[in-house]
Each structure stands twice: as structure tokens, then as C-alpha cells.
Amino acid sequence: DAGVTQSPTHLIKTRGQHVTLRCSPISGHKSVSWYQQVLGQGPQFIFQYYEKEERGRGNFPDRFSARQFPNYSSELNVNALLLGDSALYLCASSLRQGPYNEQFFGPGTRLTVL
Amino acid sequence: AQTVTQSQPEMSVQEAETVTLSCTYDTSESDYYLFWYKQPPSRQMILVIRQEAYKQQNATENRFSVNFQKAAKSFSLKISDSQLGDAAMYFCAYRSPFTGANSKLTFGKGITLSVRP
Numbered sequence: 001d002a003g004v005t006q007s008p009t010h011l012i013k014t015r016g017q018h019v020t021l022r023c024s025p026i027s028g029h030k031s032v033s034w035y036q037q038v039l040g041q042g043p044q045f046i047f048q049y050y051e052k053e054e055r056g057r058g059n060f061p062d063r064f065s066a067r068q069f070p071n072y073s074s075e076l077n078v079n080a081l082l083l084g085d086s087a088l089y090l091c092a093s094s095l096r097q098g099p100y101n102e103q104f105f106g107p108g109t110r111l112t113v114l
Numbered sequence: 115a116q117t118v119t120q121s122q123p124e125m126s127v128q129e130a131e132t133v134t135l136s137c138t139y140d141t142s143e144s145d146y147y148l149f150w151y152k153q154p155p156s157r158q159m160i161l162v163i164r165q166e167a168y169k170q171q172n173a174t175e176n177r178f179s180v181n182f183q184k185a186a187k188s189f190s191l192k193i194s195d196s197q198l199g200d201a202a203m204y205f206c207a208y209r210s211p212f213t214g215a216n217s218k219l220t221f222g223k224g225i226t227l228s229v230r231p
Contacts, residue, residue, distance in 0.1 A: 003158075033218070042118075042205050042221030043159075056218060090159065092219075099147050099209045099217045105159035 002026070004093050004106035012112045013081050021076040021109045025093030031055075032074040033103060034066060037088040049074055050097040078111075086113045116141045116208050120222035127196045128230050134181075135191045135225050137206030147209040148182065149219070150191045154202040162204070165189065193227075201229045 005024045013019050025032050031050040035043035048056035049068035063079045072093075078085055088108040094101035117140045127133035139148070150162040165173045165182050172180050177197075181190045193200055206222040 035219075040223070042207075042223050043219070045218035045220070048218065058218065088157065092159075097217060099211050102161060102164075103219065104161075105151075107156065107158045 004091055004104055006089075006091050006106040006109050008109060009107070010110045010112075012114065014114050015081055015083060017081050017113075019078050019081060019111060021078075021089050021091075021111070023074045023076070023091030023093075023106060025072050025074070025091075026104055029093035029095055029104075030072055031094045031097045031101065032068055032072065033092045033094075034074070034076050035090040035092065036060075037090055037108070039087070043090055046076070048097065055097055081113045083113050086111060116143070116146075116210070116220050118206050118208050118220055118222035120206055120225050122225050123223070124226045124228070126228045126230060127193070127200075129196055129198060131196055132192060132194045133196055133227065135193070135204050135206075135227065137189045137191070137222055139187050139189065139206070139208050141187070141208065143210060145211045147211070148180075148189045149207040149209065150178070150180070150189075151205045151207060151221075152200075152202045153205065153224070154199075159205075163191065196229050198229050198231060201227060203227070 033048040034046040037043040045058040047066045052068045066076045068074045090108045091106045092103040146167045148165045152160045163175045177194045203224045205224045207219045
């Protein structure tokens with residue numbers, strides 16, 4: 001069975017641009033979470049979506065937005081990119097929301113903002 | 115807010131020996147979940163072991179075991195018979211027993227483990 005997939009693998013953008021990152025969860029998983037991992041740090045929670053609705057949001061500015069589609073795939077959008085947005089963006093999927101549901105992580109998208 | 119602290123940035127172990135990675139956390143909740151994740155250079159985060167706070171027995175998964183001290187808010191990972199493939203970054207993580215944003219994983223800064231042949 002395929003695991004969580006993310007695209008693209010790497011991305012280079014310049015300040016002020018917009019970026020869209022994509023995530024396909026494991027088949028049957030209905031919950032997707034997004035994390036930002038700055039180099040040398042642990043991942044930080046950005047969003048959780050379950051059944052196509054936002055169920056949780058971390059401490060990130062409104063430049064960050066996301067959505068989940070009917071097939072449960074998800075997009076993370078970041079507007080007006082800043083240098084500090086350079087990071088590894090991880091997507092994690094689980095069967096349902098809730099702490100007892102194990103989160104399976106994708107390989108991440110490495111975003112570099114110049 | 116919950117916090118997770120991993121104070122050792124790097125550790126090294128000889129192949130076949132045992133190593134212990136430390137983690138402390140802060141919370142006012144009485145029930146929660148604790149995890150150790152492994153992130154090899156390939157970047158894919160893999161769950162190593164989990165512990166439910168209401169369980170007194172320490173979790174064990176093959177060569178991996180934890181020492182969960184709830185009163186001390188300590189959650190260390192012991193890796194026995196270390197293998198070269200264990201070299202990776204290890205993250206300790208906390209999760210509340212609630213849904214929504216509160217069910218997010220809160221991670222420590224991680225520790226880089228190297229294994230010497």
C-alpha cells in the first residue's frame with residue numbers, strides 16, 4: 001500500500017511569491033495534518049483537516065491556508081513568502097481525528113525562499 | 115500550553131551497545147500520549163514507540179523501550195543492541211487526549227543519534 005505522498009519534493013521561491021504544496025493521504029485516511037519543520041528544530045503544527053473541514057490551526061499567520069478535497073487530499077498554500085518560511089513541510093494522515101489515531105508522515109516538501 | 119524538552123542535541127553509541135535518549139515535558143493534563151519518532155536522513159518521520167499516560171507499564175517494541183516517569187514528567191527512550199540503521203534524528207512528542215488543534219503533536223527539538231561501527 002502506498003504511504004503518504006507529497007509534491008513537489010523540493011521547491012525554490014523568491015520573497016513575496018505564493019506557493020502550493022500538495023499531500024495525498026494513505027487510502028482510507030480522512031484526516032490530514034500539516035507541520036512546518038525549520039532546520040534543526042522539531043515540527044510545528046500548522047493545520048488539521050478532517051472530513052474536509054478545518055479542525056485545528058496552529059500559531060501561524062493568515063498567509064498560511066489549507067483545504068481538503070473530497071478525495072481527502074490536501075493543499076497547503078502560503079502567500080507573500082518570507083525568508084523565514086524556508087522549511088521542510090510535512091503532511092501526516094490518520095484514519096480519523098483524535099489522539100488515538102496514529103499519524104503517518106509523508107517525506108515532506110523542502111521549500112527554500114530566496 | 116504543553117512543552118517538550120530534549121536537552122541533548124547529539125549522542126553517539128557504539129554498534130551493539132545500549133543508548134538512552136532523554137525527554138522531559140510539561141503539562142497540566144492528567145491524561146495524554148507520548149511518542150518517540152525517528153527521522154532518518156531520508157526525512158520520513160517514523161513512529162518508534164508510544165505510551166499512554168494512564169498505563170503504568172512502560173511500552174516496549176523489540177529493541178526499543180521507554181522509561182515513563184509520570185510524576186517527574188520524564189519519558190526516555192532506550193535503544194538496545196544499537197544498529198547502524200538506528201542512526202537518525204529522534205523526536206519526543208506529546209499529544210493531548212482531545213480532538214481538533216489540541217490533538218496536535220507537540221515535538222521537542224530532537225536529538226541526533228550517530229552509531230559507530
